[in-house]
């Protein structure tokens with residue numbers, strides 16, 4: 629594994645437009661380092677800002693959201709300084725995404741073939757024949773049986789698991805350096821979840837891609853991630869190799885997260901929900917430390 633960082637988010641603060649011209653902080657001085665050719669889990673509870681981190685990196689922030697300070701270094705350049713056209717050029721070609729719900733990620737009225745070949749023609753400048761060959765190759769890589777038949781079909785003719793395989797094929801098709809996978813298995817059947825995780829890991833290794841794996845599920849992190857960052861209230865509380873963080877969590881929030889996960893090696897231990905006191909204490913520390921901004 630290559631160990632130089634591909635992506636470094638440094639001290640990133642981001643806010644959204646609030647009522648009466650105020651701004652609500654969402655990310656508070658967040659720093660994150662993603663190594664080349666590695667899978668990095670961004671883990672935390674709902675509302676912590678995981679998805680917003682992914683959107684900031686991809687340059688697809690919602691209306692009203694803005695980066696207030698900090699930088700996002702990707703492959704040697706600060707993405708926050710790029711013009712929107714330059715950002716768009718990177719998206720799809722150098723970085724792509726796998727989202728939670730494959731049914732909304734795919735276009736319902738387009739055949740699978742067109743959905744894959746369009747991406748290849750647009751981002752890679754491939755001719756139709758070469759794009760078709762690459763599309764077939766990608767469907768085989770994600771273990772779609774009878775890819776010629778599936779190429780002719782529409783998403784509604786396929787299962788959720790099959791659709792997510794196609795989304796994965798599209799994400800890897802242009803051989804991007806970075807893929808942001810935001811809860812890619814949450815909408816799927818448990819039996820399919822495991823296959824999809826294994827598939828992402830296999831393709832990541834095969835193509836030498838880096839993956840930022842956004843999830844609330846520590847079980848998923850344990851299965852696929854080399855490293856992990858724990859996010860709470862828009863701040864990273866702890867980062868390290870998955871092995872180290874699981875074995876010896878340093879932050880009390882990480883310890884609480886781990887205690888809230890069922891484990892086969894301690895079947896008799898009662899699960900400890902994360903206490904509201906801990907939430908309140910941490911939130912107070914983070915917000916008081918960073919301050920809440922007005923517009």
Ligand SMILES: Nc1ncnc2c1ncn2[C@@H]1O[C@H](COP(=O)(O)OP(=O)(O)OP(=O)(O)O)[C@@H](O)[C@H]1O
Nearest residue numbers: 644654673674675676677678679680681690691844
């Ligand atoms: N479009 C938006 N406009 C305003 N606030 C938003 C918007 N999208 C998200 N937020 C707020 O930003 C915060 C972080 O949301 P985000 O979706 O990044 O969290 P998350 O950790 O990914 O949670 P989940 O696992 O539930 O998706 C939340 O407080 C959310 O309400």
